[in-house]
Structures are given as C-alpha cells and as structure tokens.
Amino acid sequence: MGPRIGYKKLAAVGVAAVVGVASTIALTSGSASASPVFGYNGYGIAVEATGGVVNSGPQTLSTISCTTNSSAADTNDVATANVNNHAIAKTVRTNTHAFNNKDGNGVTSTATAVDVKIGNLLHLTGVKTTTTAVYKNGKLSYTGNTTYAGVKIGAVSVPSLLKPAHNTKVAVPGLGYIVLNRVGGVKTESGIYSYAQGVVVHANVKNKYIPEGVDVAVLKTRAEIAKPAVGLVIGDAYVTKANVDKLVVSGPTSYQATCKGTEGKTIRASVGEVVIPKVAYVGAAYTTKNGFQSKDKAAVHFTSHVAGVKVGNLAIGAVNSEAKAWKTKDGKFGVSSTSSIASIKVGNKVYPVKTGQNATLDIPGIAKLTFNQVVKQQRYIAVNALVIDVYSLNTKVVVGHSAAGVVG
Structure with a gap:
C-alpha cells in the first residue's frame, strides 16, 4: 500500500526550483498573529x-x-x-x-x-x-x-x-x-x-x-x-538545475535548504565547477544560508553565486541571486529578492541584460533567456536569476536559485 498522508503538507521548500516556476505554492500561510x-x-x-x-x-x-x-x-x-x-x-x-x-x-x-x-x-x-x-x-x-x-x-x-x-x-x-x-x-x-x-x-x-x-x-x-x-523559517538555494520536460538531467548543485534556520550562522556550500553533459559548463559557484527563529523574530536569507555559464557559443557572466523573509512578534513581516547578471555574449556580439521581473531575451537559434523569474506569496518568495531554454536540446537550465519564507 502506498503512503497515506493525513495532513495538509507544507510547502515544499524550493517550489520555484521547478523550471518555469510554479504559479502556486502549497504553503500554509497561517495568520499574522504573535502567538509562538x-x-x-x-x-x-x-x-x-x-x-x-x-x-x-x-x-x-x-x-x-x-x-x-x-x-x-x-x-x-x-x-x-x-x-x-x-x-x-x-x-x-x-x-x-x-x-x-x-x-x-x-x-x-x-x-x-x-x-x-x-x-x-x-x-x-x-x-x-x-x-x-x-x-x-x-x-x-x-x-x-x-x-x-x-x-x-x-x-x-x-x-x-x-x-x-x-x-x-x-x-x-x-x-x-x-x-x-x-x-x-x-x-x-x-x-x-x-x-x-x-x-x-x-x-x-x-x-x-x-x-x-x-x-x-x-x-x-x-x-x-x-x-x-514567532515563525518557522524555510527556504533553499542552488546554483544550477537542468530539465528536459519533466525529466531532471542535472539535479540542484551546491544545494542548501533549511527548516528552522542556522542559529544565525552563515553556512556556505561551494563547488569548483559544474558540467551538465552536452548542455552547459558552469564556473566556480557557491550558495549561502543564514536564518534564525525565536519568540521575538524569525528571519532567513539565502543566496546563490555563479562565476559564469557557457552553453555552446552562449557565454554568460557572473550570476547572483538572493531571497529574504522575516517576521516579528508584533505581526509584521516582509519578503524580498534580488538577482543580477553581469553580461551576455554570443561570440563577439554583446546582448543587453534586461531588468524587471520575468523579462525575456530571444537569441534566435540558440536560446531564450528569462531574467529574474519570481514567485511571491505573503510570506514566501523564490527567485531564479536566469532560466535558459536551449532550443537545440529542448532543455531548460535554471541558474542562481534562492528562496526564503516564514511559516506560522
């Protein structure tokens, strides 16, 4: 007999990990009360x-x-x-x-x-x-x-x-x-x-x-x-993940997650390089997590940092993202995210890095790029700094994922 789940399962940390960022997240939002x-x-x-x-x-x-x-x-x-x-x-x-x-x-x-x-x-x-x-x-x-x-x-x-x-x-x-x-x-x-x-x-x-x-x-x-x-902190971060349709061809790298924070300590996970066979090469990269929860305040901060990415002739400079969430005992809360990409080149041609959420750039015959892909709920936010749709391989590569939330 298979699993019988008799409760409303909380969110899945890293829902935005799926390529395309889901439009809904099974996150129990709870009230904004100060009850522990x-x-x-x-x-x-x-x-x-x-x-x-x-x-x-x-x-x-x-x-x-x-x-x-x-x-x-x-x-x-x-x-x-x-x-x-x-x-x-x-x-x-x-x-x-x-x-x-x-x-x-x-x-x-x-x-x-x-x-x-x-x-x-x-x-x-x-x-x-x-x-x-x-x-x-x-x-x-x-x-x-x-x-x-x-x-x-x-x-x-x-x-x-x-x-x-x-x-x-x-x-x-x-x-x-x-x-x-x-x-x-x-x-x-x-x-x-x-x-x-x-x-x-x-x-x-x-x-x-x-x-x-x-x-x-x-x-x-x-x-x-x-x-x-005052709340339970959740979140995750990774450097890259690649999918062909729903098939994962490269799982999350330098992956970190939390379910109750790090007691205020910054924890770093580094990788020298990532090779996604026949798809991409990723330079030195790392993720960080830092979070705490107490009766007065709960806060969490995830970041992802990539030195550079190469997909065929497509060369992308440094990619960074971060996500933050917090809540205080007086019921106040907030979430935020940022992302950045240093440069985009194909051969000697330089392409502009677009700003704003979910902005796209089509490079004919090579790839479609989606910048600053964000999913936001009341006390949860997830960001993919860059999603690369590689036309010739029918492959999506997520680069620079960070997510953070506070439950309760």
Whole structure:
C-alpha cells in the first residue's frame, strides 16, 4: 500500500526550483498573529542502503516536514522492503506524527517489521523502533528504543539481545557486524532531534545477500521539534538545475535548504565547477544560508553565486541571486529578492541584460533567456536569476536559485 498522508503538507521548500516556476505554492500561510509556533519534523523508513554500488533510497517512507501543524501525521505500510533483490524486511509499517498534549509538544516516529532476515545469517522477528523529541516546560528531551521478539545469529537464538542496550555491536559471521538499538540525539539552541534505528547492517564480508562495503539501516526513525518561535523559517538555494520536460538531467548543485534556520550562522556550500553533459559548463559557484527563529523574530536569507555559464557559443557572466523573509512578534513581516547578471555574449556580439521581473531575451537559434523569474506569496518568495531554454536540446537550465519564507 502506498503512503497515506493525513495532513495538509507544507510547502515544499524550493517550489520555484521547478523550471518555469510554479504559479502556486502549497504553503500554509497561517495568520499574522504573535502567538509562538512550534516546528515539527520527522520520518520513519523501513530500509535504506548506502555505499558500494547499492543505494536503495528510503523505502516505505512516512514523513512530516517543515510544518507548524501539531496534528500532522503520515503512515505507510508495505509487504516487503528489499535490498539487492533480497527481501530484508517483511510486513513493514512506519508512522510519524506530531503532538501537543500533556506530554508536551513533539514528534514521534515509529517503524515496525514482523520479520527482518538476511538469508541464514541474521533473523530478527517482531521488531519495533521508536524515537520521540519533546519540548515541555521549557526543556528539550528525547527518547529512543528498539525491542525484538526474537534474535537469531546464524542458527543460534540469542535471548539476551531481545532488549539490548543502546548501540549494541554484534558480530555476524559471514556478513560483518550489526548495531542493534542504535539511538542518539542532538540538542541545539533552536531545538532537538533524535534518531533510532532497529538494526544497522555493515556488510564487510563477501556474501550473496548484501554487497561487501554496503551499509543497510533497517527501521530508521527520526523526530525533531523546534523551540517555540514567532515563525518557522524555510527556504533553499542552488546554483544550477537542468530539465528536459519533466525529466531532471542535472539535479540542484551546491544545494542548501533549511527548516528552522542556522542559529544565525552563515553556512556556505561551494563547488569548483559544474558540467551538465552536452548542455552547459558552469564556473566556480557557491550558495549561502543564514536564518534564525525565536519568540521575538524569525528571519532567513539565502543566496546563490555563479562565476559564469557557457552553453555552446552562449557565454554568460557572473550570476547572483538572493531571497529574504522575516517576521516579528508584533505581526509584521516582509519578503524580498534580488538577482543580477553581469553580461551576455554570443561570440563577439554583446546582448543587453534586461531588468524587471520575468523579462525575456530571444537569441534566435540558440536560446531564450528569462531574467529574474519570481514567485511571491505573503510570506514566501523564490527567485531564479536566469532560466535558459536551449532550443537545440529542448532543455531548460535554471541558474542562481534562492528562496526564503516564514511559516506560522
């Protein structure tokens, strides 16, 4: 069964990331009141594999993301989760939900499986993993744990591992080793997040089930709660992204996003160059993000900077963009964006850089350029400094994307 989403999902950070900038954004605008809000985030995942030639991505995912809705919830279930064409977890269910009750404000994420099995090397039954992050009476805390109905290593049952201590490491002959009941948490100035994983498999021995060098997390959960604030800051930035119709041929580069800010610190993500095969070459580039949220004010600022872009004979100078959003406890708020392009050339011919929002320039036989492409809502703004429609390749390249918003 596919995901069942039982809440109004918040916006998607970076909606303007899609080429053409969507005209509407699923952003819960909320009121302009000064009442503090909480930020809720979390997920439950059945199986996720990383390393080597295997990268399964999250399976059986339930998630709530960047929301101030204390009733947000998501549930997902599936018969079997696989890695490397082998059934790893059977009868899997994940659930993530926010709450605001006598226990405080928080998020709980749970993942269960009737059966977790790797051939005849490892067999776990009745596995349940849960983690919770809570804000109550001015304090942040978390809990996390996994229990098992049965644990078998090879042909040997191990009753002592039914309720293992956190982060218990166990050797598994013919496979490598596993970590049972993996739990942790990180507290920051703006909130806390916790994680719990039923079992993490480290395959460092050649076997027929999981490629050597691959790590597999089974029943992976995360819960996060942000301290009460006047608003929840969101946004993203990237250097380039390329699409052919709806097919992404080059994902966002130097990508950064946020769901609750950076506690006022500027974080930079740089790249030496970007090559989009058969489409474009992008020089040195970077993005920045800076945001914070408190009971008095919430603000966020994203920027994107590109040294230059070449598409065939088309040469574009430095491209920059930025987006800002803020809100104060007295209900005042604002958003703004800017973008700039240094120069445009085809061979020795120089073309004018047009100003204003959504201005266009057609270079016959080469490309259509759209400048300063903006989507704006009450407390959210996104800007693409430049969108290049490459005629011969039916390809759109977004250059210099920044977006910022405040929810709540």
